[in-house]
Amino acid sequence: MKKLLWIFGLFLLTICLPISTVEAKPDLVEAWQEGSGTSAVVKLKWKFATGDRLFRTFDGDNWTQITIPAANSEGFVEISDNHNGKGFVNGSNVFYEIRDVNYQDAWNGTKRATDAIQATLKTVNVFIGSGSVTADNAHGNYVKNTNTCASCHRSHKGQSKKNQLLTASSDRALCETCHTTGQVGSKYLVDTGVVKYGNVSVNSSAGPISHNITSAHSGKAKAPGDSLNPGKEWDMDSCITCHQAHPKDNNFRMLKSVNSTKDPITGKPFTAQVPVEAYAVNDGTGEKIRYKSGISQNCSQCHKVFDTTTNAEGPIDPKTGLPKNGTTIEDYDGESFFVHPVDKGMNMHGPALTTTLPIQNVQNIPSGNPNDPNDPYFIMNENDNNKKYTRTSVLTCVTCHTSHGTTVKGEQSSSFGNTPNSKSTMLKRMDNLGMCQDCHKQ
Amino acid sequence: MKLKNLLIILGTITISITVFFISLYVQKLSIFDRMPVFAISREITSVDVLFSFGNAEGEDQQLKQPIAIAVDSEGKAYVLDSFHRDIKVYDPNGTFLFAFGKGGEDLLIAPGAIAIHNGLVLVSEPTIGRIQAFSTNGEFVRTLFASSKTEKYSPVGMAGLDDHLLFADAARHQLVKINLDGEVIATYGSPGPKEGQFAYPQYITIDQNERIYVSDSNNGRVQVFDEEGKYLQTIDGTIGEKEKMALPRGIAIDRYHRLIVVDTLANQLRFFELTGEPLFEYGEHGEDDGQLSFPNGVATFGNKVYIADRENNRIQVFSIGN
Numbered sequence: 001m002k003k004l005l006w007i008f009g010l011f012l013l014t015i016c017l018p019i020s021t022v023e024a025k026p027d028l029v030e031a032w033q034e035g036s037g038t039s040a041v042v043k044l045k046w047k048f049a050t051g052d053r054l055f056r057t058f059d060g061d062n063w064t065q066i067t068i069p070a071a072n073s074e075g076f077v078e079i080s081d082n083h084n085g086k087g088f089v090n091g092s093n094v095f096y097e098i099r100d101v102n103y104q105d106a107w108n109g110t111k112r113a114t115d116a117i118q119a120t121l122k123t124v125n126v127f128i129g130s131g132s133v134t135a136d137n138a139h140g141n142y143v144k145n146t147n148t149c150a151s152c153h154r155s156h157k158g159q160s161k162k163n164q165l166l167t168a169s170s171d172r173a174l175c176e177t178c179h180t181t182g183q184v185g186s187k188y189l190v191d192t193g194v195v196k197y198g199n200v201s202v203n204s205s206a207g208p209i210s211h212n213i214t215s216a217h218s219g220k221a222k223a224p225g226d227s228l229n230p231g232k233e234w235d236m237d238s239c240i241t242c243h244q245a246h247p248k249d250n251n252f253r254m255l256k257s258v259n260s261t262k263d264p265i266t267g268k269p270f271t272a273q274v275p276v277e278a279y280a281v282n283d284g285t286g287e288k289i290r291y292k293s294g295i296s297q298n299c300s301q302c303h304k305v306f307d308t309t310t311n312a313e314g315p316i317d318p319k320t321g322l323p324k325n326g327t328t329i330e331d332y333d334g335e336s337f338f339v340h341p342v343d344k345g346m347n348m349h350g351p352a353l354t355t356t357l358p359i360q361n362v363q364n365i366p367s368g369n370p371n372d373p374n375d376p377y378f379i380m381n382e383n384d385n386n387k388k389y390t391r392t393s394v395l396t397c398v399t400c401h402t403s404h405g406t407t408v409k410g411e412q413s414s415s416f417g418n419t420p421n422s423k424s425t426m427l428k429r430m431d432n433l434g435m436c437q438d439c440h441k442q
Numbered sequence: 443m444k445l446k447n448l449l450i451i452l453g454t455i456t457i458s459i460t461v462f463f464i465s466l467y468v469q470k471l472s473i474f475d476r477m478p479v480f481a482i483s484r485e486i487t488s489v490d491v492l493f494s495f496g497n498a499e500g501e502d503q504q505l506k507q508p509i510a511i512a513v514d515s516e517g518k519a520y521v522l523d524s525f526h527r528d529i530k531v532y533d534p535n536g537t538f539l540f541a542f543g544k545g546g547e548d549l550l551i552a553p554g555a556i557a558i559h560n561g562l563v564l565v566s567e568p569t570i571g572r573i574q575a576f577s578t579n580g581e582f583v584r585t586l587f588a589s590s591k592t593e594k595y596s597p598v599g600m601a602g603l604d605d606h607l608l609f610a611d612a613a614r615h616q617l618v619k620i621n622l623d624g625e626v627i628a629t630y631g632s633p634g635p636k637e638g639q640f641a642y643p644q645y646i647t648i649d650q651n652e653r654i655y656v657s658d659s660n661n662g663r664v665q666v667f668d669e670e671g672k673y674l675q676t677i678d679g680t681i682g683e684k685e686k687m688a689l690p691r692g693i694a695i696d697r698y699h700r701l702i703v704v705d706t707l708a709n710q711l712r713f714f715e716l717t718g719e720p721l722f723e724y725g726e727h728g729e730d731d732g733q734l735s736f737p738n739g740v741a742t743f744g745n746k747v748y749i750a751d752r753e754n755n756r757i758q759v760f761s762i763g764n
Contacts, residue, residue, distance in 0.1 A: 036632060131615040131633040131641030131660055152707060173736055173753045177689065177706055178642075178660075181552040182509050182524040183738070184568045184596055184612040185642050185659060185689070192552060196569055198613055199594045 029098065031124050038087035041080050042126050044096060048077040051101025056081060058094060060279035060290050063108065089284035090129035091198040098122040115257060115273035128284075129198060130187060139247065139254060152245075175239045181211070190404060195287050205289045205358065206253075207402030207427070214425040216405030224416030225305030227332055234302060242298070242403075252278035252289075260297045274298075291360035291396060296343045299397040305332045305416075306339055306397065343394050355439045357429060360396045400435040401427040408434075486698070487722045489711070489747060489760040491732045495536025496521065497756040503530055503538050508750040510555045510599075510692070510739035511757060512563065514578055517743055520563055521750065521757055522556045529556065529565060531580065534743075536759070542580030550574065555645065555739070559602030560622070562586075568596040568612055573624075587624040599645030599692075603652065603669060610643035610656060617643065617656060617671060630671030635661050638673040645739070647693045647701075649716055655701060657690040664690055664703055666718075677701070677718040684720050687712065692740035692750070696762050702740055702747060709734045711749065711760075729754050 029046040044054070048071040055063040071077045081096075088094060103120040152174055153165050166174065178185025187197040193208030194201055209216055217236040226232065235241055247254040253276070260274040277292040300307035343360075410432035411423040429435055496505035506525035513519050517534035527550050528543040543550035543565065554568040562583060563576040571589030576582055586607070589595045596613035603619070606627060611618045615633035617640070620626050631640050641660035648654050652669040655677075663678035663686075679687045685708075692704035700721060701714040709727040711734075714720055725734045735753035742748070747760045 033634065129615075129633045131635075131639075170753075174707075176507075177736055180524065181569045182522070182554045183691075184554060184598060185644075189569065192569065194569055196596065196613060199592070201569060201571075201594065 029096075029122050029124050031096075031126055033088075033126070033128060035087070036090060036129060039082075040088040040090075040128060041082045042088065042094060042096075042128075044079040044081070044124065045076055046098065046122065047075050049100060052077075053099045053103075054079060055097045055099065056083075056094060057097075057279070058092070058283075059281045060095070060277070060292055063097070088128040091200055091282060091284040092128045093280050093282040093287070094126040094128060095279060096124040096126065098124075115275065118275055127187070127197075139245065170238070171240050171245070172237055174245075193402075193404060198284070200285060200287075202286045204287075204404075205398065205402070206404040207406050207429075209404040212407050213405040214407055214409065214411070215427050217403065217427070218405070223302035224414065225303045225332060228301065228304045251275045251294075252280070255298055258294075258297050258301045260294075289358055291358060291398070293361065295360060295398055296396040299403075303397070307342065340395075342396050342399070357399045357435060357438055358396075359399060360394045400429055402429055403427070408432075486763045489724050489762050492746065492759045492761050493536055494731065494751070494754075494756045494758045495532055495538075496530070497754065503541055505530060505755050505757070507752050507755065508739075508757060509752055510553075511741045511748050511750045512556045512558045513741045513743040513748060514558050514563075518578070519741070519748060519757065520556055520558070522553050522565070522739070524553070524752075527551070527553055529553070529563070529576070529580070532757070536757070540580055542576060542582075543574075554597070555599045557600040557602070559600070559607060564600055564607070566597040566600055566609060568598050571595050571597070571613075573597050573600065573607075573609065585624070586622070587620055593626075598643070599657070601646040601648050601654070603648055603654070608646050608648075608654065610640075610646055612642050612644065615640040615643060617646070617654070617667070619671070628671060630667065637676065638665070638667075640665070644691050645693050647695050649695050649699070653716070655693055655695075657693045657703065659689055659691055662687050662690065664693060664701070675718055677703075677714055679703075679705075679712055679714075679720055681718065681720055684723075691738050694740045694742045694747070696742045696747065697745060698763065702742070704737045704740050704749065706736055706738055706752075709737065711737070711740070711747070724760075732758075734758070 029044060031042065031044050034041045034043060046052075048068070052068065054066045054068050056066055057063045066079060066081055068077050068079065098121065100120045100122075103117075107117050155165060176191070177183060179188055180191045181189045181194065184196070187195055188204065189196055190204075190206070190209045192211045193204045193206060195204050207213075207216075209218065219237060220233045220235050222231065222233055223229075239245075242256060243254045244251075244256055245254075251257060255276040257273045257275040260272060274294045274297045276294040276298050278295065279290045279292070281288050281290050296307055406425055406427050406429065408425050408428050408431045410428070411425050412433075414422050414424055414426065430438065496508060498504075505521060505523050507523065508521045509524045510522040511519055518539070519532045519534075519536070521530045521532065523530055523541075526544070528541050529550070530541045531539045533539055543553065550565060550567065552567050552569045553565050555566045557564045557566075558578075561578065563578060563580075564586060565574045565576065566572075567574065571594045572585055573587040574582065575584050575586040587595075587597065587609075594613060595609075595611045595618060597609040597618070598612050600607055600609045602608075605622060607620050607622065609618050609620070611629075614629075616629045616631040618626060619628040619630070631638055631643075633639060633641065635641065639661075640656070640658050642658075643656050644659040645657045646654060653674065654667040654669065654671075656665050656667070658665050663676050665676055666674045668674055679685065687703065687705045688707040689705060690703045690712075691706045692702075694702050695716070696702055699716055701716055703712045703714065704710075705712055708725075710723050710725040712720065712723050725732070725737070727733065727735060729735060733754075734749065734751050736751075737749045738752050739750035740747060742762075745762050747762050749758045749760065751758045
């Protein structure tokens with residue numbers, strides 16, 4: 001009997017051990033493209049969980065739910081999305097979300113940018129006709145071939161302990177292998193600030209980081225207005241100061257999520273990780289960025305003083321839920337000064353305004369009467385497919401500044417630079433102060 | 443009975459040999475490609491560092507981030523300096539001679555790759571969508587190819603095929619064949635990971651049997667085509683439980699009919715039979731002689747292999763035998 005028990009025990013062990021050592025499958029969504037043009041189909045495959053719903057968008061505003069078929073015997077579902085028979089334009093960007101059972105529809109629109117909400121989503125960005133439609137590369141995951149981790153990392157002889165045991169002494173060298181004009185391993189070419197694909201080549205929203213620049217985020221530098229990290233020098237030659245190489249949040253441009261103490265939309269007190277939510281809207285003829293939320297919080301991790309909503313104590317407009325005051329006083333280094341507001345509702349009145357500058361949170365909703373001084377809506381519909389800018393639309397840092405570099409003219413003295421009265425074009429989007437006139441048109 | 447057996451054996455041998463040669467013909471291979479055991483070069487399982495140039499202290503016109511190289515029939519090396527956006531020319535000993543492409547008519551805006559064909563130095567500009575032709579003295583000759591307003595291409599690596607030129611198009615993920623008037627004759631491939639498809643193809647080389655090798659960079663492989671663009675095979679380095687290539691870029695064929703592939707992210711040179719059989723790998727990351735830091739382009743001349751060692755800001759020259 002004892003022998004029998006031993007044999008049975010060993011038998012159980014034999015069965016259980018291999019099962020216990022089977023590697024858990026990662027929470028992965030596979031995506032690929034079949035066909036092209038009007039016959040293009042995007043395929044998605046993932047392990048289905050009860051309550052999963054699939055949505056597609058091109059701009060972050062209009063989401064279309066896609067029917068999910070029954071799972072196979074292993075629990076996987078495979079979707080074929082042909083865009084209602086229309087196919088997909090080469091070069092266009094398509095965004096999918098798999099929303100799990102905990103996702104609440106009330107989060108749609110402008111209230112989705114917190115880490116808690118993001119945790120209920122699996123996001124897949126598909127670049128149609130790009131050769132590799134999803135990020136099945138360094139920015140996605142190498143589950144299919146983990147040997148390729150060794151392309152950039154090594155476990156025992158890294159060149160830099162702070163840089164995740166990279167084989168290179170600089171992460172920038174890794175990034176430049178694909179993201180520069182001469183080497184074209186991606187459509188995002190940062191040296192010249194170009195987005196290049198198919199028949200289209202457009203200037204990127206971030207601008208050039210090294211070519212023909214008059215100012216850029218580069219070198220080791222203190223950030224003007226950095227009250228959070230006094231005296232700290234940031235390595236702006238390191239791409240991973242701002243970006244993640246392997247994004248867990250699938251943020252826009254793989255920007256890092258940041259700790260924020262205010263709601264990314266209303267500016268009200270709030271503590272959470274805030275992802276940058278934006279969509280590179282691309283119909284195959286160009287790429288325009290639809291900023292949804294989080295971009296100014298990202299900048300303010302270093303340039304906190306310029307984030308006016310942080311210290312904004314002005315009265316809240318009950319209609320908009322946003323601070324009423326247009327400008328605000330900041331305290332920094334014992335000095336008080338006024339700053340042009342960002343992340344505040346543009347509840348201006350009077351004639352309709354137009355601008356070519358990027359505004360956060362534009363939506364396709366009916367506009368109010370721009371000539372009615374009591375109506376806080378106003379319209380700026382230039383250069384963005386007639387999108388209406390509403391009272392919840394806000395200026396952000398990137399409305400006036402690029403994030404990589406600029407080629408514009410018109411240096412100005414900086415009162416915040418490392419050297420007093422040093423001159424710079426300060427990453428501006430237009431020559432001199434063209435941005436003022438682009439909105440205010442005096 | 444014995445005669446019958448003999449006839450069967452002879453017949454079998456004849457059929458086997460016939461099938462063997464038919465397979466060679468179909469695959470556009472020579473008998474030596476299939477019988478590497480007879481090639482003395484197969485005993486060479488490494489390379490030796492000869493010298494490097496372009497980054498010596500005090501050297502005039504130092505290289506910064508060289509990404510491509512071509513060597514002419516006299517052994518002069520034409521190096522694409524991606525940071526300075528010009529072409530620097532060196533004699534066979536690595537002594538700087540002159541540079542071109544920096545201004546005036548021959549201005550290069552955003553050069554990506556370089557090749558020599560029919561006595562012309564060809565420089566591709568992927569984001570401009572054109573190929574500029576220079577003499578070997580660096581004089582601008584003409585724009586060999588330019589994208590139209592409606593049909594834009596991103597030419598990277600180029601290779602001459604008779605009176606045509608092939609280039610890898612990184613925008614549309616295809617191979618493009620043009621005549622020497624710059625007219626597109628044919629295109630091969632489409633975006634994707636399947637056979638005959640590409641993801642950011644980069645460099646091209648052609649063997650003596652006019653088989654076309656394309657580094658299909660973001661798919662981590664080299665694809666082989668016949669001269670009509672028909673897909674023949676894939677070389678990804680995985681035969682014999684070896685690792686798949688991470689990011690193949692520069693490719694060339696050496697004097698011993700071996701395919702050399704520069705795996706940029708692995709900081710390695712990988713040597714293959716033209717059949718795709720892996721031979722050996724060379725290199726590791728570093729800045730010492732023989733080490734590499736993001737190597738990119740490759741060229742061969744005689745028994746020398748030239749590597750554009752990008753982040754070491756130099757060209758390294760290796761010996762591949764006598």
